[in-house]
Amino acid sequence: MAEREPVVSIRDVSKTYATGFEALKHVDLDIHRGEIFALLGPNGAGKTTLISIVCGIVNASSGTVLAAGHDIVREFRAARSLIGLVPQELSTDTFESVWSTLRFSRGLFGKPPDDKHLERVLRDLSLWDKKDAKIMTLSGGMKRRVLIAKALAHEPQILFLDEPTAGVDVELRHDMWEMVRRLREQGTTIILTTHYIEEAEEMADRIGVIRRGELIVVEDKRTLMRKLGSKQLAIQLQAPLDGIPQGLSDLPLTLSEDGHSLVYTFDTQADDTGIAPLLRRLHEQGIDFKDLHSSETSLEDIFVSLVRTPA
Numbered sequence: 001m002a003e004r005e006p007v008v009s010i011r012d013v014s015k016t017y018a019t020g021f022e023a024l025k026h027v028d029l030d031i032h033r034g035e036i037f038a039l040l041g042p043n044g045a046g047k048t049t050l051i052s053i054v055c056g057i058v059n060a061s062s063g064t065v066l067a068a069g070h071d072i073v074r075e076f077r078a079a080r081s082l083i084g085l086v087p088q089e090l091s092t093d094t095f096e097s098v099w100s101t102l103r104f105s106r107g108l109f110g111k112p113p114d115d116k117h118l119e120r121v122l123r124d125l126s127l128w129d130k131k132d133a134k135i136m137t138l139s140g141g142m143k144r145r146v147l148i149a150k151a152l153a154h155e156p157q158i159l160f161l162d163e164p165t166a167g168v169d170v171e172l173r174h175d176m177w178e179m180v181r182r183l184r185e186q187g188t189t190i191i192l193t194t195h196y197i198e199e200a201e202e203m204a205d206r207i208g209v210i211r212r213g214e215l216i217v218v219e220d221k222r223t224l225m226r227k228l229g230s231k232q233l234a235i236q237l238q239a240p241l242d243g244i245p246q247g248l249s250d251l252p253l254t255l256s257e258d259g260h261s262l263v264y265t266f267d268t269q270a271d272d273t274g275i276a277p278l279l280r281r282l283h284e285q286g287i288d289f290k291d292l293h294s295s296e297t298s299l300e301d302i303f304v305s306l307v308r309t310p311a
């Protein structure tokens, strides 16, 4: 199991772009060593801005970031050499071969050549037979693989994947997740951004939800799933109540503002929903109801409600 030691520590980070746009507002986040963390949010939420700050591509307007204890501004080289970044887009279409690009990339971070490592990376990504190909001659999917290989060339402790599966075919997606799992087993910390809930759910140990520059939820995935995998049963009452009766105070019940309905929250995964005893106890309390209505609070629904921008 991963140690609970932060490998990335983000403190009160804000970013206002030159346009005056506030892309990040007072973000605090600790990433634990060896975890897979998913930063989940819609387009424009600030995910790329946040990882660009940690990777030293964008300067924060305020706040501090430590990567394995190194301040990413004052000790940029030390911090950056621990980090691998797979960006969203391939920024250069180069005449260079895959192999020389990887070797160069490794050298950039001050690492001595290690052809064995580079070979392993290329084989893992099914790129070995393309090692002498010029990058510009590769297909889009292959270029994505090169981007990943490049990010791994210097054996980073911390790997950022920005929207890793956007526009990626099934095979690459599969290979990518295999690789992510393998890297995690080797102790690499992985931070990925996504706007797909399924992706966060499938891959991550913890999930952070970002909305309009604010980190609004950070939760262990299982806890989040449990919270979100609950259902609500709305009980429309014959007569309104002033409050939850004493005899029902041990139950997860809330009363609507007008007192006309009771809402019971239960776990859809549980063996027993508790609905039968609930109805029996309502009866014992002399509370009659005219209608029951259950609604699902799936992760998707909650997420949509979390990130929905008021029109």
Ligand SMILES: Nc1ncnc2c1ncn2[C@@H]1O[C@H](COP(=O)(O)OP(=O)(O)OP(=O)(O)O)[C@@H](O)[C@H]1O
Pocket (backbone or CB within 6 Å): 017, 018, 019, 021, 023, 041, 042, 043, 044, 045, 046, 047, 048, 049, 050, 195
């Ligand atoms: N250089 C810039 N100057 C001004 N505004 C910018 C700049 N870069 C990004 N923004 C704005 O900041 C906001 C956050 O952008 P960011 O790329 O961080 O979002 P994101 O969550 O990564 O979205 P996506 O999923 O589309 O990549 C957006 O509204 C974007 O338009």
